[in-house]
Amino acid sequence: MSAPEGPTFRELAVQALSSVQHGYDLLAPKFDHTGYRTPASVLDSVTGALRGLGPFGSGLDVCCGTGAGMGVLRQVCRERITGVDFSAGMLAEGRARTPVAPDAPRTDWVRADVRALPFGPVFDLAVSFGAFGHFLPRELPGLFAQVHSVLRPGGTFAFPIGAPARPGSRHYWELLAFDTAMRVRNALWRPRFVMYYRTFRLAEVREELLRAGFEVELRALEELGRRADGSPRCRLVVATRPV
Structure with a gap:
């Protein structure tokens, strides 16, 4: 899952x-050399889709990590972009890698728990990649x-969600094995490390977004292909806070 520059098995x-x-x-300095970073193909496809919905004024990257989603916001937001994460190490890496350009929107990095966001309704767009x-x-x-509360009326919350692995496929069994191992680990060890790949299901996510007050639209990211x-x-899930 990692490039040669990535973390060792022990790490x-x-x-x-x-x-x-x-x-x-701990992982932050080598995170971008792991398979956990959102692929460039996904970032590019989402950027293209958001260009068709924007431009936007201010943007928020929810659970920004080292800033992959910040690169998307930088291309579709005109005024200000903010990354929020609870890992100081990931924020430090993101801040260090922020490109300096005279025409770039103002960029802020905020350490906070996204379950208690320290903002008012000041954003036109919120995105998130690979954190759910x-x-x-x-x-x-x-x-x-929380995301609904920090968006202006008419604001958009957008994130990609992949099709579920086909039951019986190799990918299906790999994800099942990983989630099972994490559940066993969390039953036996503290502190817990919450990281599951099979708990974020589209139908349930859509229902929860509707309950939170969003209007929800689904858009196929055609550049990433179709199944048989x-x-x-x-x-791309496009959730809008109604005006």
């Missing part, structure tokens, strides 16, 4: 036996309510 093991926050603090596996299903209503049955491999 990943130490991370996995830590809390989520401390684990990412760190939240238990019972936490999604509160998380979505014609369904998209990845969709």
Whole structure:
């Protein structure tokens, strides 16, 4: 899962036996050399879709990590972009890698728990990439309510969600094995490390977004292809706070 510059097996093991926050603090310097970083193909496809919905004034990257989503916001927001994460290590890496350009929007990095966002309704766009596996299903209503609260009326919350692995496929069994291992680990070890790949299901996510007060639209990310049955491999969830 990692490039040669990425973490060793021992480093990943130490991370996995830590809390989520401390684990990412440890992983931060090598995070971008792991398979956990959102692929460029996904980032580019989402950027293209958001260009068709924008431009936007201010943007928020929810659970920004080292800033992959900040690169998307930088291309579609005119005024200001903000990354929020609870890992100081990940924020430090993101801040250090922020390109300096005279025409770039103002960029801020904020350490906070996204379940209690320290902002008012000041954003036109919120995005998130690859972070939802760190939240238990019972936490999604509160998380979505927080994002809803920091968007201006008419604001958009957008994120990609991949098609589920086909039952019986190799990918299906790999994800099942990973989630099972994490559940066993969390039953036997403290602090917990919440990271599950099979708990963020589109139908349930859509229902929770509606409950939080969003209007929800799904858009196929055509650049990422379609499966044999014609369904998209990845969709962009576009949740709008009504005016």
